[in-house]
Amino acid sequence: MIQTKVITIGDELLIGQVVDTNSAWIGQHLNEIGVKIDKIVSIRDTESAILNELDDPSMDIILVTGGLGPTNDDITKETVAKFFGTELYLDQTYYEQLEAFLASYNLAMNDLNRDQALVPKGCRIIDNKKGTAPGMHFHKEGQHFFFMPGVPMEMKLMMENDVIPFIQTHYSLQSVHHHTVLTTGIPESELAIKLEEWENALDNGISLAYLPNYDGVRLRLSCYSGDSSLITEIEKQVAYLKETYPSFVYGEGEETLGEVIATKLVQKEQFLATAESCTGGYIAHSFTKMAGASQYFKGSIVAYENEVKIEELNVAAEHLFQFGAVSKPVVTQMVRETLKKFQANYAIATSGIAGPTGGTEEKPVGTVWIAVGNGRRIVTKCFQFGNERERVIRKATMTAMNILRTEFLNN
Amino acid sequence: MIQTKVITIGDELLIGQVVDTNSAWIGQHLNEIGVKIDKIVSIRDTESAILNELDDPSMDIILVTGGLGPTNDDITKETVAKFFGTELYLDQTYYEQLEAFLASYNLAMNDLNRDQALVPKGCRIIDNKKGTAPGMHFHKEGQHFFFMPGVPMEMKLMMENDVIPFIQTHYSLQSVHHHTVLTTGIPESELAIKLEEWENALDNGISLAYLPNYDGVRLRLSCYSGDSSLITEIEKQVAYLKETYPSFVYGEGEETLGEVIATKLVQKEQFLATAESCTGGYIAHSFTKMAGASQYFKGSIVAYENEVKIEELNVAAEHLFQFGAVSKPVVTQMVRETLKKFQANYAIATSGIAGPTGGTEEKPVGTVWIAVGNGRRIVTKCFQFGNERERVIRKATMTAMNILRTEFLNN
Known part of the structure; x- marks a missing residue:
């Protein structure tokens, strides 16, 4: 059994300013290829703490994240060089890559960035596709050490493109x-x-x-x-x-509900639009954050104010007065007008009380009306999503999307 | 300086099924009273791993969470007894407390719960106000050991009511x-x-x-x-x-950019609306996720499709043709129409290429035009936010919001 340790470096982890999500991600992804992590250790950004944790002959693989940024409080690289009894040099190839990377963001090379191309002799550089700090791989006396930045996106890409394939090639794993x-x-x-x-x-x-x-x-x-x-x-x-x-x-698997719907809409060559009150743009964001959204998503009216519901979505003022904004007639009209306005095949509408205030005895915080429909049929339903604002918004979004998905099953 | 270590126990932490938020909470709360955590270690629920981590004479305080539940995979208590060279006994006082606690939930005592009243001899029991597992405090050769359940609420109450006051009384701390x-x-x-x-x-x-x-x-x-x-x-x-x-x-401090803007708008009694292409509703969401958004946020047009920009935002078709959707004239018009349509005091508009496709040589992926303005003045600017979709959306959102904030400085 391979012994594996993850070390996350950074004072911000120890004073609780940042929750360490990197090691959970690493744990999950290594577990999938048959590597069980034995220990996760978070330590300060000090030379002695780092040296002390690296010196662990019981481990076969040591993965380190954090402490590779350009500013003064990151001392990992010097410490790593010391641990392996080597010194830093300017890697010309990496320097040129870095220059090109910065240029793609219209940024010029400066002294701090230049130092990112300093790496300890004897390491294999792991490319950083999304940032300036290089990853490093050392092999010493049967142990493999991988050093990665603490920025989750940069770490994840290094793991996926380099570290995980390397581990899979070098060990026979029972995955x-x-x-x-x-x-x-x-x-x-x-x-x-x-x-x-x-x-x-x-x-x-x-x-x-x-x-x-x-x-x-x-x-x-x-x-x-x-x-x-x-x-x-x-x-x-x-x-x-x-x-x-x-x-x-x-x-x-890794599908999202948004992807399932997107695939279906693209297949059907149909378009979606939304009218959002309590979800405030989050449904639109849930679609537009995915690449290719323009193939099926037309747009949204975020009608936060009642006046906007009247002006933009043609909601009857007397309905707002008689039934309230959080009601079946209002979300039904929101869907109808959205279908028309955006010339969409499907529309989703939400109106609810996300809280923490605005609840009444009849309609407490968490009450959400959802309507989903097309030109032939509109489904409406009322839900209670509890009293935590973020949860209400997310649950309303997932539920509305799930109703749209089940509508496809009937069509 | 007091040396302090946190140990979190549980296989679910090491395979990434659960993110360890307990240690961040502990880190933050100890930091506030002047105790810096030196190390956070997550280990498996095995005797050898637990014994190995407890045996650390360099530490003054060792806080342990997890592994105290009633089910079979929790072996911490037996291991703790072994470590301190003692044995488990049924604590009658705790047993009676437990019985009363269960009764308050209409639950009867069963074998699994009865075992919760087994504690190692020589420990001081830390009351659990929200669960059945007792906390434990040992003092051995100048070291203090605190064992708490992994359920965040139970751990937090033990920390607040017992562990933190104990530490403050026993050490003279410099916070x-x-x-x-x-x-x-x-x-x-x-x-x-x-x-x-x-x-x-x-x-x-x-x-x-x-x-x-x-x-x-x-x-x-x-x-x-x-x-x-x-x-x-x-x-x-x-x-x-x-x-x-x-x-x-x-x-x-803990402020967010959205809060800074919200406070300002409420002070000025003014209203904001947005018109979003590439940000796809994320700016609207960034405001509406905060409680009280209805005091200053009117709504948004998410104009993902060009047709929607023409119909809903009165963008000139010849501008779209001549300059493209990602251009200064287009975002300027989006702000103008949004101010009018929503009768808003301020409007934000975005149009960009979030990627991964849609880039051209002249306007590569990551190009975003932002316009922010009121009835008197509209600021427009073009940015390059790189080639990762989520990053483009979030950077465009933060940047647009920051331009609005700096506009307040000029008004």
Whole structure:
């Protein structure tokens, strides 16, 4: 069994200013290729702490993140050179790459950036596609050391493009096969009760984990990669869940609900538009953050103020007065006008009380009306998403998107 | 200086299923009373890993979370007893407390819960106000060990009610004073060069850290709380930075750029609306995610498609043809029409190429035109935010918001 340690460097981690999400990401991705991390250590940005943690002969692989930025408080590189008994030099190739990288952002080389091209002799440079600090790989007495920046995006790309492939090539790993089924719109406990019988009948070689987050509950099925009959069995179970529970199982693997919908709309050559009150642009953002959104997304009216609902979405003032902005007639009209205004095939509308204020006895904080429809049919539904503002916005967004997805199933 | 270590126990941390937020919380709260954590270690739920980490004579205080639950995979308590050379016994007082606690939830005592009242001899029990697992405090050869459950709420209450007061009583602590200055729109290296002289002239008792994230670079100034002249000096330097660099210093402490703008708009009793192409609703979301947005935010037109820009924002088709959607005349018109349409005092408009496709030689991916204005004056500027879609959207959002903030300075 390979012994692996992750070291994250930075005072900000130890005083709690930043939560270390890097090591969880690394843990998850190494686990997928069959490497279990034995220890995660967060330490200060001091020479003695770094030297002390690097000096660990019990480990085969040591992954380090953080402490590689251009400013004075980052001393990792000098310390690394000291640990390996070597010295820093200016790597000409990396310097030229860096110059080109900066130029692509219209930035000139300066002294601080120039220092980024200083690397310890004897290391293999790991390319940084999204930043200026180079990654470093050392091999010493059977141990492999990988040094990466603390910026999550830069670290992730280095892991995916370099470190993970390297580890897979150099060790024979018994990897774990995972397959994740994605659900939304059903609480974990309810899901567990619904799946109890199915879960009890699962093959002993297959393990199941419930992984809840803001957007729903993921079901992760795992087995050892060596057993192809178990892998086939998992595929079968995934297909079963998708077929049996189409209303809350929306996808699998790394898919997002937005992607599932996008694929469908592009296939159908149809267009979506949204009218958002309580979600305030978050549904539009959930689509437009994905590449290629212009193929199916027309736009949105964020109608935060009632006046905007009247002027832009032709909502009747008497409806606002009689039923309130958070009501079925209002979201229905929002969908109707959005379909027309944007000449869209589908429209989503939301109106709710995200809180913390604005709730009444009849419509407490968390009440959200959602309407989804096309020219033929509009579905409306009222939900209660609790009293935490961010959660209300995200749950309303996921739920509205999931209604659109289930509408496709009927069409 | 007291040496302090936090140990978090649990396989789920090492395979990345759960992000360890406990240690960041502990780090922050201990830092506030003057205890700097030297090391955070996450380890598996195995006897050898736990024994190995507990055996650390260099530490004065060791705080442990996790591994105290009722299910089979939690072996911490047995291991703790072994480490201290003692054995588990049923604590009658705790047992009765537990019975009362369960009764308050209408639950009966069962075997799993009964085992929670087993504690190692020689420990002081730390009350658990929100769960069944007792906390434990050992004192051995000058070292203090605190064991707490991994459930954040249970851990936090034990820390606040027991562990922190204990540490404050038993050590004479020198707490650290932090003050953070928030910047945006300037890369870390450029900022460091601009501040080099100022940084070198800082009092030796003040330390400075650069903390970059997606939204900008935070500058953290720290000193020991005991020295009130240093605290005054830090306040002076914070004021100096805010006054000298108003274009990129937007706030301090835990403020967000959105909050700074919101406060200003509410003060002025003025309203904002946005017209978003490449940011696709993210600016609207950045305001509407904050409580109270309806006091100053009217709404947004997310004009993703050109047709929508023409129909909804009255952009001239010949401008789209002649200059393209990503151009000064287009964003200028978007601001003008948004001011009118929403009867807003201020409007923000964005149009850019978020990528990954759609770039040309003249306007590569990452090119974004931003316009910000009111009835009297519209500022327009073109930016290059690189080739990663999410980054382009977030940088464009922060930059547009920062232009609005600097406009307030001129008005």
